[in-house]
Amino acid sequence: GNSVTQMEGPVTLSEEAFLTINCTYTATGYPSLFWYVQYPGEGLQLLLKATKADDKGSNKGFEATYRKETTSFHLEKGSVQVSDSAVYFCALSLNAGGTSYGKLTFGQGTILTVHP
Amino acid sequence: DTGVSQNPRHKITKRGQNVTFRCDPISEHNRLYWYRQTLGQGPEFLTYFQNEAQLEKSRLLSDRFSAERPKGSFSTLEIQRTEQGDSAMYLCASSLDRGRVGEEAFFGQGTRLTVV
Secondary structure, eight states: OOEEEEOOOOEEEETTOOEEEOEEEEOSSOOEEEEEEEOTTSOOEEEEEEOSTTOEEEETTEEEEOBTTTTBOOEEESSOOGGGOEEEEEEEEOEETTEEOOOOEEOOOEEEEEEO | OOOOEEEOSEEEEOTTOOEEEEEEOOTTOOEEEEEEEOTTSOOEEEEEEETTEEEEEOTTOOTTEEEEOGGGSOEEEEESSOOGGGOEEEEEEEEOOOSOSSOOOEEOOOEEEEEO
8 A cells, every 4th residue: 555654753953953864655656745844833835746756845944856767755944943843744646647646644753943 | 735634633542442543634635545654654555545445455444444535535444443553644645646656645634532
């Protein structure tokens, strides 16, 4: 079946540190890959996405590259801020015939805490 | 548009009681999803509607769970004869199927159910 595995957390960093959160996936076919973020007291929201191999998604200084050869979609940010403290979820959705099935399969989430 | 709205935000119920949750999606979105999230885990897919048609149900969804989306607008999720294991956050999401890959889902803030 389809699955997403994220690095075990939580992750605690100082402000301006470099962030990597690892994500690997197993899927039939060629999925689209996503990072969703959940800030305290808020709902899940899309952070970035990539829809084909070697695509790089980016937003708010975060980046992730779709690596088909390693089935990975690791999230990175060069300099984190206190406001980046949140729970980060890697997810995939399957595609067929150029359209999306829409249903998301999520990893277990990684809690990031950034200290001043 | 204020996004995806879920009501109630919190529900405490006694074991064996029935509960119903409501989700109002973004108005032009034709797809609606229900997910369940327990502490420390990522959301797990429960069921999915395209307009008013329920197209997929997870094997996680026992016979005690039923969902509807009359007229393809709001949706309700009912749990009959609740059990303590039903305690979780129930998330609703909606999206617009444009016939492309990488479709973004918009999530509500969820309904937290506690069964005592």
